[in-house]
Amino acid sequence: MSPEYAMEGKFSIKSDVFSFGVVVLEIISGKKNTGFYQPQEDLNLLGYAWRLWCENKALDLADPILVQQSQVLKCINVGLLCVQEDPNDRPTMSNVVMMLGSEVATLLPRPTRPAFVTRKRECSSVPSTSSTKPDTISENEFTISMEQGR
Numbered sequence: 001m002s003p004e005y006a007m008e009g010k011f012s013i014k015s016d017v018f019s020f021g022v023v024v025l026e027i028i029s030g031k032k033n034t035g036f037y038q039p040q041e042d043l044n045l046l047g048y049a050w051r052l053w054c055e056n057k058a059l060d061l062a063d064p065i066l067v068q069q070s071q072v073l074k075c076i077n078v079g080l081l082c083v084q085e086d087p088n089d090r091p092t093m094s095n096v097v098m099m100l101g102s103e104v105a106t107l108l109p110r111p112t113r114p115a116f117v118t119r120k121r122e123c124s125s126v127p128s129t130s131s132t133k134p135d136t137i138s139e140n141e142f143t144i145s146m147e148q149g150r
Helices: 003-008 013-029 045-054 069-082 093-101
Strands: none
Touching: 013 045, 013 069, 013 093, 045 069, 069 093
């Protein structure tokens, strides 16, 4: 579920893009976003994928059965572009289809921090891309309270 829908009830075509990005990262890793939790590491699969991306270890996210590393890296890049925190930064689905169908991986833009990553993590070195867009990482923190029913 996209952060703008979860927190504000706003739904747009970029909400579907966010969900698609989560599914792409789940497929690549072989893990569910909702069931992935490492208290000593990252909050969820998106945080884990972002950490690996920042450390230039994105291929460590991939299920070992996947062998075409260039295609896997492209899918991780596209998945991270789809789950960016700001909906305006996310590509449209038609752009996602073009990116995934393209043979040239170097033309992909560089993703910014995904939504729902509460631990502060900035990329100091990111896999090279041709994007000239600067990295802007917001420092939004939030808490979740469990509501008790009557």
